[in-house]
Amino acid sequence: MILRHLPVPLRRTLRISLLLLHVAWGVALAGLAFPLAGAARRDALIMRWSRRLLRILGVDARVAAAPRLPGGALLVCNHVSWLDVYLIYAAARVHFVSKSEVRAWPVAGWLAHKTGTLFLERKRRADTARVNAEMRALMEGGAWVAVFPEGTTSDGRALRRFLPSLLQPAVELDCPIVPAALRYRTPGGAYSAAPAYIDEMSLWQSLTQIVSAPGLVAELHFGAPIQPAGHRRELAAQAEQAVAGLLGIMPSASASAGTAPRTPGDLPA
Secondary structure: OOHHHOOHHHHHHHHHHHHHHHHHHHHHHHHHHOOOOOHHHHHHHHHHHHHHHHHHOOEEEEEOOOOOOOOOEEEEEOOOOOHHHHHHHOOOOOEEEEEHHHHHOOOHHHHHHHOOOEEEOOOOOOHHHHHHHHHHHHHHOOOEEEEOOOOOOOOOOOOOOOOOHHHHHHHHHOOOEEEEEEEEEOOOOOEOOOOOOOOOOOHHHHHHHHHHOOOEEEEEEEOOOEOOOOOHHHHHHHHHHHHHHHHOOOOOHHHHOOOOOOOOOOOOO
16 A cells, blocks of 8 residues: 555566565475475465466555355356466365466466376367366366466457367256456556556566556456356357446357357467
8 A cells, every 4th residue: 555655667676576586485385385385385385376476566466255166166257367266266176277488487487287287289170179178187186277368368358259178077067157257447546557467468567557556356257157058159259248237248159049050269368
């Protein structure tokens, strides 16, 4: 709260300094504590570390309670920023599916691996089958898996068409799909573009943009679970409509028509 009123250069320097210390603590936890801790303890550490990360970055996380379900689930959400991951972690312990390029990010990629992220090689269509099998195993074991079916980030003001390929495990297992919607605002309640990780922006540029902002309000809401019925394309359109409803915006044209047509771009970007 105090940092919000400091000059931008000083605010940015202090937040990045605190972030470096927090990342170092995360590396120590993942390398030393995780191998000795049980699953429940690891989950609690991941969620607590994520909440602290958001506070350091000046993010006021306003997170709704996730639905209580007896077993595994597939969480689908719109995608604006790399911050999305930690905002969701602040609410629920999930295993994310991410593009394989993230695994190569210094430190962040290693931490993502240690927290159970599944990495998909987008240029290999056959890799979707491997990731789907890993998703099925996790959900059968009662875990939640999270995907961003838009396949890429947006500025948060509209939805891209939800791609259906990673929804297949939920169809096969008859596993509930939980729609979720996130958005970022200024402390005054206006739309904020600061977290948007889009176009050719580098991770450093994105981080600098976030820590330079006076502050951010991040909101995360969950919709009613959707029980799979029909083909994954229809399910993707249904999930997109649910997320659009939570955001109060229009879904894409294909979702509004009640179907997500098959295209060569059926893999997430």
